[in-house]
Amino acid sequence: MTAATSVAGAATYEELVERVRAGELGPDPRTLRIAVAFATRQAVRHDGRGTGYRNEVLSLRLAGAVGSCAVEPGALPDAAIDDCVGADVARLLDHPLVPVRVAALDAYLAHVTPHTPDHGARPFALSAGTSLEKSRARAGAVVELLDLPPGATVLVVGVVNSLLEALRSRNLGYVPCDLKGGFTEWGEEVVTDAFDAADRCDALLVSGMTLGNDTFEPLRRHALAHGKQLVMFAQTGSAVLPRFLGHGVSAVCAEPYPFFWLDAGPSILHRYRLACAGPGGGR
Template sequence: PDSALDDCVGADVAGLLEHPLAAVRVAALDAYLMHVTPHTPDHGALPVALPAGSSLEKSKARARAVVELLDLRAGGTVLVVGVVNSLLEALRSRGIGYVPCDLKGGVTEWSEPVVADALAAAGGCDALLVSGMTLGNGTFEPLREHALRHGKQLVMFAQTGSAVLPRFLGHGVSAVCAEPYPFFWLDGGPGVVHRYRSSGGVDRHGTSGVVRQHGSSGGAR
């Protein structure tokens, strides 16, 4: 509501972290963490350049950057929470099955049914690929707990909470593709996304995947 915007103008972070609306708390925490731990290699971020081009071309490039974070062979199945057709296409091209999930329901570009209950569908999947928007609607924490309990990969693709979710690495989240504002689709020029991994290894772009931890996940609301 408009009143929430009025609450934010001129407010300090400490006050906004106690705001009754979860979306405001997430936004405040994201802004604070972007300030103190920006998406740089010093903080574990590995930049991946997106080429200039149409929104569709850039979306496909971003999808490849996201899907490469999944350590899953062909024949596996991924729960995709937050349906993005370019992500589904990237999974299809690798022979990876998926269960599309979105609160809106509906069907995918390939007329596949979209389920609305992510947690109910998670049990039949080998890994989870989840939108950062789950931070604001209360569905992230059950999925994080499911991944921890069952030892599954949880890869986040995040515009919402792009600076928050890397703090959960090693606490249920295995990798993050962070996309802070301005987003790739706002113009036709080149862009960048930032990838994080929870453990050592070599990124497919040739950079070490070691992530520095900056405290536990307990401070995120």
Template sequence: MSRTAPASARAATYDELLARARAGGLGPDPAALRISVAFTTRQAVRHEGRGTGYRNEVLSLRLAEAVGSCAVEPGALPDGAVDDCAGADLARLLAHPVPAVRVAALDAYLMHVTPHTPDHGARPVALPAGTSLEKSRARAEAVAGLLVLPPGSTVLVVGVVNSLLEALRSRGLGYVPCDLKGGVTEWGETVVTDALAAAGRCDALLVSGMTLGNGTFEPLREHALRSGKQLVMFAQTGSAVLPRFLGHGVSAVCAEPYPFFWLDGGPGTLHRYRADLPGGTR
């Protein structure tokens, strides 16, 4: 597996990482950098053969060659947020009152400073061309493959993706699906809404990067750190942010920067990161 980024590039908490970025401690002075393009991507999905669908909305900010992103609940982004970001200096956006703007700005900054390359600890994984469902399943295999668990273990899945649940079942793993929206899975399983309450009865955590934007990431990271459980992140939101927490509660990251797999039928690339696991396994 890939080597990880240098320890100096990591952070103990999200607030610490954000503060270091604002102070210029991770690279160029953010006050001297400007966002050239700000945009949102909205989609509605119902894969062929699936009985349920879902919607996504993502705020993305372009800094030079880099794009940083943060998913939000559809309709939650304030009117004018995109206009407020376009042309703004990065320092202002790192202190923006809207959490999603801060996350997207930090993601863009870190994508600019430490892109997903082997030098920064990333291992590329080719995502083949295919239908939306084929690509979803291929991504799920890449994500689930970062878990090192014996059959019969139970995984807390925060951010319900049916393809991920399929991939876990194929490995003989049980799961507790969790999402703030609640509801049921494709197979009628109840989706819990309190991730931290469910974490104690699970052996590992598989968590969406969207938790960065809604404020639920830190409690889950702290739980994993205290308990010694694996915490694997699948990250369209904060794909360049989450590798910074390897060794500080996060054990692995499957990073997927913009453009995401659901935007195009052609081939793509995921970037996997992994910290040392108990017993020295990598």
């Protein structure tokens, strides 16, 4: 799969926000209001896996689009949802909570540039199946976006065991990284300092959750400065991250709400990639 995105990009996250505020990428955000705000909470432990995890995601609906930002479980105050309902996008872009700002930006960009081939997206179908089957299928779709020789090492920011399993199956090494630390399914220590680990890795595979904890920009800058591939897997900011193709990001696997873990039926991912996204392709 090779496809060049056609959406207008930005050199930095702050530049993207400012362009939206100024109405340069679509309608004036002061004229668009959020109709629905909701939080999705999930706990999972796949059959055959020794560990489980929890997810919590804030989602905002703008017309026919939904923007999302994951949060640490229990960190989102109930009042945040009340703040968002009926509010215009411009006001939410200045909200004191980062996840609200990210979800509002995601909703706006999903509204003005939906995930369609005209905007550079290429659909990837996930078949119906168990939670583990769909997790593995999603992981395969993400890891395919890396263009690396066997033996290369990938920094994985936001540990998902199915992604690590997919890397192992392709004879790729990895350094698992997550702010929560801990251990992988195979007993490997999860590091907590992504920026220290990045120096010893050939490429970066990064969760969109980094938008919500302010770690995306340093990782993007690292990839750009060192000519490394940066592949994003994005439930958070699925419509935001394609804007950085060519500015440090080499590919995005975008997954807007509803996410694969919510439904046993078939679902669709949207993959974006630079026309030439090999090593250094993020430049």
